[in-house]
Amino acid sequence: MDISFALTGKGYVLVAADTTAARSIIKMKSDEDKIKVLSPHLLMAFSGEPGDTVNFAEYVERNLRLYHIRHTYPLRPASAASWIRRSLAESLRSRSPYSVNLLLGGYDTATHTPELYWVDYLGTMTSVPFGAHGYGSYFALSLLDRYHDPEAGLEEGLAALRRCIDEVSKRLVVSPGKYKVKVVDKDGVREIEL
């Protein structure tokens, strides 16, 4: 079961996801990237049914890229999130629905605000200060209720994220070993080593 966390801070959004690709009880891979860069200022962590996840992520990635090429500017995070949500909501009532849960972290270059959206496979979307999917959410949400600060600098944000990861490693029976962390801010997207 995949685990992903995301949280906002002063002018940035942090997105983290584990790097395990598993089949049943067997780890097949331990350096899988489950965070897609959708546009210069938009990140998407995806989890759920294996197969659906990568297929849906690539579908989204290419449609947003097409919009960018056609109109010379990319969709803003809120609009991109709305479009992705609709794709999932329409898929839910189709013959073969995608089972994919998402965390969308973006930086709106027009309003200069960091934005984070929690999206599930039903097409439920809400804007949140922090969010999580998978078994990690039971630990992370309560920790972040206590330690999250929307005005925190990057170092403080990373410290809060480390708390979540450490707690999951300590308390969860099937905890993953490694995480990939990406951040999006006014300068765009980059990866961070924890």
Added chain:
Amino acid sequence: MSIMQYNGGSVIAMVGKDCVAIASDLRLGNQSLGISSNFEKIFAMTERTYVGLPGLATDVTTLHEQLRYRLNMYTIKEERTMEPETFIHLVSSTLYEKRWGPYFIEPVLAGMQKTPSGAFRPFVASTDLIGCINFAKDFVVAGTASEKLFGVAEGLWEPDLEPEDLFETISQTLLNAVDRDAYSGWGAVVHVITKDKVVKRTLKGRMD
């Protein structure tokens, strides 16, 4: 566990003297796990028509976008705003269109209806998830705390409340009802609508 209880949330609307009020909680959950304490379920459709959409959260967004599309096309072609009584029929037919695969939403509507004489009269109504309309004279409720809301509202509501008194009544009704419901709460929002203005207030609630 019914799909109507999956995300939680409740809405109530009440009639007052030359005013109406509509209020909802702000919780979005995944069964018992709380996800967001800022999920608004009440939407301003026109300047004096507000609709609350409690139920499955994905359908809250989808139905709101669907209704906004249809309302905007009506407004721009007819060159006039839609009245609440017309709007509830639009809601009804939009829901009945999906009779055999419904949106899991039970809408609640509050608005000021223009009468032929040019005056305004308070109007509230609700529908079930396939669009059967309930026109009420006093109040309407929906959502996971609807049974509790019925009880408290039955006790607190009285006819011809002024806007400030109506605000107090609807706020107390909502806050006390959702405290007895695990799937609703986490703050509330109240709109009091009179013929020429709307006052929106956000209330703090128990965060457990």
Added chain:
Amino acid sequence: MEAISHAGTVLGVLAKDGVVLAAEKKVTGKLLDMSGSKEGGYGGSGEKIFLLNSNVISGVAGLTADANSLVNYSRQTAQGHLFNYNDDIPVELLVQRLCDLKQGYTQYGGLRPFGVSILYAGYDPHYQFQLYHSDPSGNYSGWKATCIGANNGTAQSLLKQEYKDDIGIDEAVGLVLRTMSKTMDSTTLGSEKLEFATLTLDADKRPKAKIYKPAEIDALLVKHDLAKKDEDAEMRAA
């Protein structure tokens, strides 16, 4: 193309804090029922200036029936964008979508193109205020000030002389009305021959389209000293 050169003039001017559109109405007369445009609605008589979306207004010149069909198409396109992306459609994108449709009718035999030129005044967060023109072939271009319909050459040269780059909305209104009064066939301006609209930002920085009602147009003309004058009164005074 022929119909457009005879159609009522439509004039647009882009200012730094808004856009102004004005149009000359051709279908007028004592017996024309104008009660619809006087009461209710968002203003305008529905002949020349239309609201396409909360952030775009348009002025049309050419075949009225074709124009109505295009206006309907663009309204659906704009609402479709709002539906899918939860945001107002960027102005250039709306123009592009309409031009794609127009171009389609020039490519295949058997069908005639839409005989309509359109001016679009709009706002979006990408490029702020914008003014576009599109012709029946599906070509479009952005302008600071431009004009379509009858006498558009005269109006163009007048605009070219008087336009300044940092023009404000109030000056733009004056410029549009002055240019309009010089290009129109009739000697005096009045609400029965004129449609007028502005697009500005409201206090919350959201685009606000205003299509003037007949009484508001007359008030505006009086303010700019271009209103119909009572000639008898002038004679007596002299």
